[in-house]
Amino acid sequence: MFDGWTDENIRRLKVMWFSEGRSGGQIARELECSRNAVISKINRMPADPGFPARAERPRRAARPARAFVQKARELEAIAAPAPDAGTMTIDEVSGSGGCLWPFGDGPFTFCGAKKFPGAPYCAGHCDKAFQKMRASP
Secondary structure: OOOOOOHHHHHHHHHHHHHOOOOHHHHHHHHOOOHHHHHHHHHHOOOOOOOOOOOOOOOOOOOOOOHHHHHHHHOOOOOOOOOOOOOEOHHHHHHHOEOOOEEOOOOOEEOOOEOOOOOOOOHHHHHHHOOOOOOOO
C-alpha cells in the first residue's frame, strides 16, 4: 500500500525512473499508486546530480504505411476520378466485389467500381478515404 512520498518511495522512484528507464505506469504498479502521482512527482523533483539522465528507451520503428495506400499513390494511371453517385445496392456490390463507398442517407447505394487491390474502395475513393503520405523531414 502506498504510504505517500516517503524518503524510501522517492529513492525507489528515482532508481526506477532514472536508472532503469521504467514507464510511469510500471512504477505506479510497483509503488501501488496512480500513474498520475508518479508523473507529477517526477515533474516536481529538482535535478539530482546523484542520478544520471534518464536511460534512453529504444524507440519503436515507424509503422510502414498501408501497402495499398502507398501503391495507389504510385500508380496514378489507375487513380481515375471517383464517381459522384452510386448505382449498386449492398446485395449487388457484395456479390460483385466492387467498391464499398456509400452514397446517400438511406437507402444507400454504393460505387461498385473495381476495387483497388487490398483496399475496400476503388482507386478514386481510396484517394478520398486515406491521407496522402508526406515526406519525412
